[in-house]
């Protein structure tokens with residue numbers, strides 16, 4: 001189209017890319033022929049999470065978009081082509097490749113790391129931290145380095161220090177100011193931060209101005225400070241602030257700030273109305289905004305400006321932005337909200353809380369009448385950030401005693417209920433999503449978090465708002481009567497715990513009876529397995545009995561784990577990981593005979609994969625013959641008790657950990673529970689069995705056993721907590737009996753002990769009261785219930801193979817002996833695997 | 836039982852006997868081979884004794900995993916409509932017409948199925 005105007009965007013960083021997305025959303029790519037120039041060879045990537053490049057993420061996963069996206073919308077993307085000049089008279093930009101005409105131009109060139117003018121700052125191995133290429137250079141330089149120094153103890157400096165530490169360099173931070181992060185924290189906060197960071201092995205030097213850098217004696221460089229003190233290092237990263245990349249604007253005489261930055265107005269227009277600027281290069285009201293959220297707001301305003309004449313609403317303008325931040329630096333939480341120092345509001349009053357043991361510091365800055373929050377500072381625990389931020393951003397009236405907001409309470413931070421927030425409250429500042437926007441999306445039919453995220457983009461930027469977003473969405477759904485309700489499913493208006501009590505109190509023994517009396521319909525794949533688990537916990541009847549078999553997930557029905565091609569895995573119990581050579585031989589023979597893939601599991605036993613449904617009974621027949629029994633790898637039940645070698649062989653062992661592991665495994669095998677249960681027993685504090693990552697962990701002491709509970713590996717690891725110390729064998733077992741039964745009784749469906757514990761009102765103390773002090777007076781009952789389960793144990797595989805009725809279930813087809821022809825195997829590393 | 840008339844009234848489809856009532860599992864599924872005009876196929880038979888419709892026959896092939904496992908799923912209902920949940924990735928399929936509830940574009944084949952005395956017969 002010949003009437004199409006030319007729009008050029010210089011810079012394909014975070015804000016430049018966001019601008020392109022905003023333009024596309026407004027249909028600007030149909031009106032303008034858009035060309036984007038990027039100096040870096042990478043398409044726009046997530047600079048905020050740049051450091052993750054060192055912890056496993058690659059350029060692709062950091063990318064914010066794809067070349068296809070640009071192509072699809074007819075946008076020309078010219079990467080690795082820097083603009084070298086703007087010719088405003090001709091209306092053209094100049095690159096080494098040619099000249100390109102523009103009607104409208106946007107500067108999104110970001111900023112560059114400031115390197116102080118210190119003689120020697122250009123030596124080899126003196127680097128900066130801003131781009132993927134910078135990180136490649138640091139990684140390369142680190143290969144031949146043992147030590148590294150970061151110049152600058154601000155936010156980015158500490159992030160760079162963490163990266164150097166991750167590259168195994170002895171790391172130091174050199175800061176000019178008297179404390180770290182001078183912009184965000186005060187003296188107390190700075191002191192605490194310093195202690196925490198030093199404790200991580202990073203050396204911190206404050207009030208040090210580098211005079212020059214010269215050849216080192218023991219390392220590549222020697223930094224010489226104002227007082228002639230020196231520091232030697234192999235590698236130096238400068239992170240002493242950022243400066244806007246405004247050279248193009250300066251050269252073509254756009255209006256500039258005194259200390260740099262391209263001056264823009266509320267519509268992001270520069271002094272030349274054909275040219276706009278957004279992001280870190282732009283100076284608004286004398287301020288540069290070095291965060292991504294304000295940049296995104298500018299991008300939205302700029303897109304509106306460029307499409308103002310066709311917008312069906314009034315264009316968004318840029319009206320400044322809040323610089324509150326919440327970070328985790330070197331694992332240390334730091335948060336700053338509004339006027340964190342309290343020096344911008346005369347008359348402001350403060351509350352301070354300092355805990356030198358836990359190393360936490362919090363400060364509130366409130367208005368002189370004590371009613372509004374003006375700012376806050378957090379070091380050590382950012383759990384307080386969300387609700388403080390809401391008080392601040394929405395001008396909410398503070399509680400009677402504002403100090404309660406930063407005082408520790410057993411419940412953690414006092415949460416500000418989502419209903420207390422006005423509709424205008426910003427929930428996600430990256431994408432400017434308010435509570436009102438979320439409500440709109442829910443009113444338009446969104447019924448879960450994922451949909452709300454997809455529609456509003458909330459929580460898809462820095463991710464800092466995730467927790468808040470979830471609580472708002474849950475609350476709004478609930479208030480609209482959407483079932484965030486605790487009922488287990490549409491067939492029962494009860495929680496799992498209620499069903500458990502009903503089953504026990506009324507003595508209900510089958511699902512049929514349960515649904516007839518307390519539910520409706522046929523049941524489903526949620527309530528049936530849950531009921532099966534409850535019935536098994538209470539009465540421990542074989543799950544293969546006719547009344548129970550249709551309730552089970554396929555793994556329980558066939559007492560094996562279904563694999564992706566419909567075959568099964570077979571995991572016999574190898575209690576405590578101890579196995580005789582004879583039994584090992586049998587496992588090998590069975591695997592050979594039935595063509596099974598074998599693997600040692602993470603639970604110290606052996607898994608045989610690829611068994612066909614119709615072969616399972618024969619396989620188990622041979623295993624049982626050899627003395628094996630089922631390992632319940634398929635059940636929500638006790639899995640394994642891992643052991644270390646312990647005092648029998650190990651020079652450090654103080655108790656027989658293998659013996660105890662075997663004892664525990666045989667005691668609790670077959671116990672069905674809300675979710676799977678894993679145990680471990682270590683023979684001394686070296687903890688080779690990793691007991692502290694288990695639901696039940698036991699560690700030997702000189703005097704007996706220490707018991708740890710509610711640990712978890714898996715998706716969200718949690719350390720187990722010390723529950724009782726120096727127990728003898730009998731005390732240990734009694735305590736575990738009670739603990740397990742209390743969990744079985746009160747946990748939700750598919751809730752591991754870790755999550756159960758986290759949701760337990762009263763926490764660990766409450767659990768100790770119940771289990772150790774018998775505060776509910778139920779311990780006798782818990783113990784006898786456990787004893788009943790133990791007394792009724794039988795190997796369900798042994799039960800199945802001796803019952804022809806039960807065996808009928810293991811036919812692939814009821815009217816044919818042919819095996820399923822669609823199970824196709826191939827071989828890899830000398831064994832079979834699904835093709 | 837009206838099997839005979841049904842068979843007579845269809846030209847291309849016939850009723851075939853598959854198995855006995857005894858081979859079925861109450862409130863659950865089993866798999867069987869059937870002959871269709873397009874060749875042999877695997878069918879999942881679900882048995883809900885005491886319900887208005889006691890027998891359902893749907894494809895045993897799970898389109899999401901590519902494995903032949905539908906017969907091994909849990910049977911239940913969604914808002915009163917009988918469904919089976921795939922044992923692998925847990926999608927739900929309506930027993931009456933095979934429709935997948937999570938994906939409008941996916942549907943399992945279904946066949947008329949009934950008892951002839953204690954024999955299970957299916958029309959394909």
Ligand code: SRM
Nearest residue numbers: 561569600601602603604605633639712713714715716752
């Ligand atoms: C076989 C094994 C992997 C291996 O080859 O080593 C394995 C395999 C499976 N794991 Fe696991 N896990 C195995 C050890 C672990 C461990 C390590 C351990 O137990 O020491 C963990 C982390 C520890 C933990 O659970 O706290 C582990 C955490 C998970 C999780 C995440 C649980 C969580 O709470 O986050 C799942 C998913 C779930 O249960 O919902 C899972 C689920 C599964 C399932 C059942 C997935 C499935 O539904 O098919 C896999 C079944 C395989 C099969 O057919 O046998 N597996 N799994 C290990 C069996 C150990 C055994 O002898 O019984």
Ligand SMILES: Cc1cc2nc3c(=O)[nH]c(=O)nc-3n(C[C@H](O)[C@H](O)[C@H](O)COP(=O)(O)OP(=O)(O)OC[C@H]3O[C@@H](n4cnc5c(N)ncnc54)[C@H](O)[C@@H]3O)c2cc1C
Nearest residue numbers: 011013014015016039047082083109110279280290291292
């Ligand atoms: C390690 C690190 C951590 C950070 N953490 C956070 C955080 O937690 N929260 C937060 O809000 N912000 C954070 N930031 C800041 C955030 O990344 C920036 O605010 C944001 O990237 C600014 O976007 P921009 O598009 O203005 O600049 P940039 O992302 O820098 O993009 C500018 C682009 O323009 C290109 N360019 C420059 N000149 C030219 C030219 N002449 N021709 C062509 N292309 C050119 C540059 O090469 C660059 O690719 C962090 C930054 C870093 C480096």
Ligand code: SF4
Nearest residue numbers: 644650653683687688
């Ligand atoms: S935990 Fe202790 S006893 Fe067990 S193997 Fe390790 S060092 Fe030895």
Ligand code: FES
Nearest residue numbers: 428430461462463
């Ligand atoms: S605030 Fe950054 S993603 Fe929501």
